[in-house]
Amino acid sequence: RTANPKDRRQSIVRLTDAGKELCRRHQAADRRNYGYISQWLDGFSDEEVSLVLRYEARMRDLFESLNKDIGERLL
Known part of the structure; x- marks a missing residue:
């Protein structure tokens, strides 16, 4: 996190290398899961x-x- 040089009230947030890797793995898992779901729903009509x-x-x-x-x- 760094201060925005144009407006010091704001912060600029960037992912670390570990965060970028985690994001990449999450996106890959989403693509795989979307593929599975697409296969499961392949026999359904649009209405279904x-x-x-x-x-x-x-x-x-x-x-x-x-x-x-x-x-x-619980509170």
């Missing part, structure tokens, strides 16, 4: 894929809500 994605979003929202509710109960 859309439905799967909508259900996945609803489930993600449900779990986020449950996690928030559980966290608030």
Whole structure:
């Protein structure tokens, strides 16, 4: 992290070499996983894929809500 020479209130943040490597590995894993998912969904129609994605979003929202509710109960 370095100060922005044009505006000292701002910081410029750059990845370290280790961070760049981690990012590269993460992107490679994302590409592999996307390939797997594409193969799994290959037999689905566009409408079915859309439905799967909508259900996945609803489930993600449900779990986020449950996690928030559980966290608030623990406080």
